Amino acid sequence: MVDTATFSYDSFLADISNSNGTLEATIAEVEKVDRIFSDPAVQSFFVNPTIPPEKKQEVVKEIASSSELQPHTANFLNILVDMKRIDIIKDIVKEFEVFYNRITGTEVAVVSSVMRLESQDLAQIAQSVQRLTGAKNVRIKTVIDSSLVAGFTIRYGPSGSKLIDMSVKKQLDEIAAQLDFSSIALA
Template sequence: MSSIAAANRYAVALFDLAKEQNILDDISAELKVVKQVFQENDTLQKLLQHPKVSSDQKQQLIEESFTGLSVPMGNLLKLLLKKQRMDAITYIVDKFQELLEEERKVANAVVYTVKPLTSEEETMISTTFSKKLGKDTLHITNEIDPSIIGGMKIQIGDTIFDGSVKGQLNRLERELVPGKR
């Protein structure tokens, strides 16, 4: 079984438990800290995967590295350690955040423009596209991309709304030039 598939199952189980106990925000915050620790400390990951480090030593290392965690988070880390799946923690965090955003009807968008968006433009885009997607909130990250010439391109998850001049020119070229489809 792949690490990603296992990570998805762990994330869903943790999400369901956190939702049931009404501690979604707490678990989300703890997960972000745990992910940051693993990303910033390569040695920790190597020690937890090293075959010459005993299970008891690994357990102690986890307990010392992550004091003050909630019971569900502590149990998750212990389970991941026991099942030798500590490498899946980043995927678990990402999937949990995805589930949390879905639960709260929140989406994230990257808006590519030639010049920075004003706050009014961000609000208009957020309002318009959140309604189209059936979301309550749309968080926008504005990326400057001079290659689009004008207009904007919006990426929300795997979906791209291309209203850029470059996109329009490319579509026009495909229609006019044979063999360009």
């Protein structure tokens, strides 16, 4: 039996994947798991105490099969179900990503744009972030944000503390700030 008070689930998964040479594959799987558990219906199913663990393990088996998860990732999800800790999967994913980034020297950049950017554009953004940060690797996460009007923003650094804003929204906000319409009365 594992002592959940002192046990670190994210480091457990990271240690296994690092020791068996599957760190790269596991980070991709962890991202899949994160997307799956972002669905409120999936999340509510797994945290529902009235659903027996056996039923939850059946669903984990289906997820593992359909997502082509490695055995250690599927087993890890089953451990979380057994220990009644599947509710913290999103936190585990975040911590695993931190571990992965530290081990591999990877910087994460979140690119927000109005529409999906082409892979060559994302590659150029990754190269720019790599030059700015000196990171060995850059992982790009994309977000669609219609409020930007056009262009894109890039967040990187510790907790997304650095921002490059190449959006039209920023330009419009700057123009509006320079123009003072407060003294104009509308008829």
